[in-house]
Amino acid sequence: MTNRLLSYVCDNWVEGEGDLAQLVNPTTEEVLAETTTGGIDFGAALAHARDVGGPALRDMTFAERGKLLQAMASEIHKFREELVDLAIANGGNTRGDAKFDIDGATGTLSWYAKLGEKLGDRKILVDGESSQLTRSPKLVGQHIYQPLTGAAVFINAFNFPAWGFGEKAATAILAGMPVVTKPATSTAVVAYRIAELLADACLMPKGTMTFLCGSAGDMLDHLNSQDVVAFTGSSDTGAMIRSHAAVVRNNTRVNVEADSLNAAVLGADVEHGSDTYEMFLREVAKDVTQKAGQKCTAIRRVFVPEGLVAQVREDLADRIAETKVGDPGLSEVRMGPLATARQLRDVKAGVDRLRSTCEVVLGDGGRGSLVGVDGEKGFFLSPMLLVAPSLDCAEVHGFEVFGPVATILPYATGGADSTKALIDAIRMGGGGLVSSIYTDDVEIARAFVTGAGPYHGRLTIGGEKVAEHSPGPGAVLPMMVHGGPGRAGGGEELGGLRGVTHFMQRTAVQGYSPLLEKLWA
Numbered sequence: 001m002t003n004r005l006l007s008y009v010c011d012n013w014v015e016g017e018g019d020l021a022q023l024v025n026p027t028t029e030e031v032l033a034e035t036t037t038g039g040i041d042f043g044a045a046l047a048h049a050r051d052v053g054g055p056a057l058r059d060m061t062f063a064e065r066g067k068l069l070q071a072m073a074s075e076i077h078k079f080r081e082e083l084v085d086l087a088i089a090n091g092g093n094t095r096g097d098a099k100f101d102i103d104g105a106t107g108t109l110s111w112y113a114k115l116g117e118k119l120g121d122r123k124i125l126v127d128g129e130s131s132q133l134t135r136s137p138k139l140v141g142q143h144i145y146q147p148l149t150g151a152a153v154f155i156n157a158f159n160f161p162a163w164g165f166g167e168k169a170a171t172a173i174l175a176g177m178p179v180v181t182k183p184a185t186s187t188a189v190v191a192y193r194i195a196e197l198l199a200d201a202c203l204m205p206k207g208t209m210t211f212l213c214g215s216a217g218d219m220l221d222h223l224n225s226q227d228v229v230a231f232t233g234s235s236d237t238g239a240m241i242r243s244h245a246a247v248v249r250n251n252t253r254v255n256v257e258a259d260s261l262n263a264a265v266l267g268a269d270v271e272h273g274s275d276t277y278e279m280f281l282r283e284v285a286k287d288v289t290q291k292a293g294q295k296c297t298a299i300r301r302v303f304v305p306e307g308l309v310a311q312v313r314e315d316l317a318d319r320i321a322e323t324k325v326g327d328p329g330l331s332e333v334r335m336g337p338l339a340t341a342r343q344l345r346d347v348k349a350g351v352d353r354l355r356s357t358c359e360v361v362l363g364d365g366g367r368g369s370l371v372g373v374d375g376e377k378g379f380f381l382s383p384m385l386l387v388a389p390s391l392d393c394a395e396v397h398g399f400e401v402f403g404p405v406a407t408i409l410p411y412a413t414g415g416a417d418s419t420k421a422l423i424d425a426i427r428m429g430g431g432g433l434v435s436s437i438y439t440d441d442v443e444i445a446r447a448f449v450t451g452a453g454p455y456h457g458r459l460t461i462g463g464e465k466v467a468e469h470s471p472g473p474g475a476v477l478p479m480m481v482h483g484g485p486g487r488a489g490g491g492e493e494l495g496g497l498r499g500v501t502h503f504m505q506r507t508a509v510q511g512y513s514p515l516l517e518k519l520w521a
């Protein structure tokens, strides 16, 4: 029997009405569950979060909120195996993909739990040193942060149903804001089970968690100036949310994490077969195939010195071709299907655009040979590697193909002009989440950091000294910021305390120095 998913609104599970969206197993195309948010009063849901959950969290110290985050992480971790199975079924994740998502969620919650413990028994964050404002040392000014009094509204993408919730909830709850979370409908089963686990465990104070399973309905109409929207998804949806009338009218704070044409650069100093070269191959191949390339941080553009292109295309194609694609529930399989029929259609259309100018080195746009899959069911695409005819090939820099696809771009080496051409080409991505360079040369690294830095939220520098220690550029870590300018949405999450302050108001307070100190002692 098909499972009917509910929403958790005003501390109760409610069943939506009307047309149902179907959640599908992307390997078998079997319908796993159905859901709708039809008939749900989104205004009342937000009001309950603000009026009941907000005061409860603001009454807690950072240390107490940290304890709550740790309890959430532990509860989710207890059910890790069940969640892995659900991610395989509804997300087409391999076991490794599923752990990346679920452990990413619990790891981030735990990391912020420790930060809460460090911040201690306080409710106000002091920002920097106080400043003397006049000749008298009695009058000072101090910036402080306090939680906004609205709801933290999360709208998440389909690819990380666990981590997407966990990373946003960790920062919002530590800040002191109640959470209203809406996963992407197509892969909501994992997020749904997490919400169920947290509700059943009665860990969270009343009103601090609202879970909406299905369309966002008219929720945006009810946003006010104290709410924060944290959105992850496509640029088009991000732009729609940002320009929504209620958001514009109320200047509601919106953080957008969107598309990204992440680059990996093989430095001109790197020799074939060196540790740095091997690291580069390993990390690019991993990014093409992990989660079937449906990672916002996945490498899409691979910049290679002209003289090494022939070697790299052969080595990379061999490495990627080793990946067993098929039924993600089988232990030997390393890449499953794309998450939805729409995803498969969009990725194939993107590949066709790339193929109009680029040479295909690996893959033919079909399913390839699959392990453990009979017949034509499932949204499979064999990984693809292409080579662009030139560094400035507009198709490669112009749009994101959100699947197991990467393109090699040749670049000239030697001299300032070629360095500038490389940096200009990286910048043609229009702003990204993360890009990486593989080099052991400080001047090459410097040119990359100064040239690509302003266009990115994060950079990674791979080299022989860190080859054995790198999680790869695709791993988003709680202590480092996640987000990027331009195409990437212009947002920023995580980054330790920085991510917490997105859910707080900074206020400059001026007054008598000893009195001020007592306020946030």
Ligand code: NAP
Residues within 6 Å of the ligand: 155, 156, 157, 158, 159, 160, 182, 183, 184, 185, 186, 214, 215, 216, 232, 233, 234, 235, 236, 237, 238, 240, 256, 257, 258, 259, 260, 295, 296, 400, 402, 433, 483, 488, 489
């Ligand atoms: P999407 O179609 O934009 O959907 C994202 C979320 O927005 C879903 O929860 C969706 O709900 C919701 N949504 C759609 N229309 C809405 C509306 N009118 N009002 C309110 N919410 C609305 O993106 P996606 O296909 O799930 O994700 C793929 C994209 O996300 C890729 O482009 C990828 O680059 C990007 N991404 C970025 C990051 C990052 O951190 N920067 C991470 C992961 C993915 P429904 O599912 O109910 O339609």
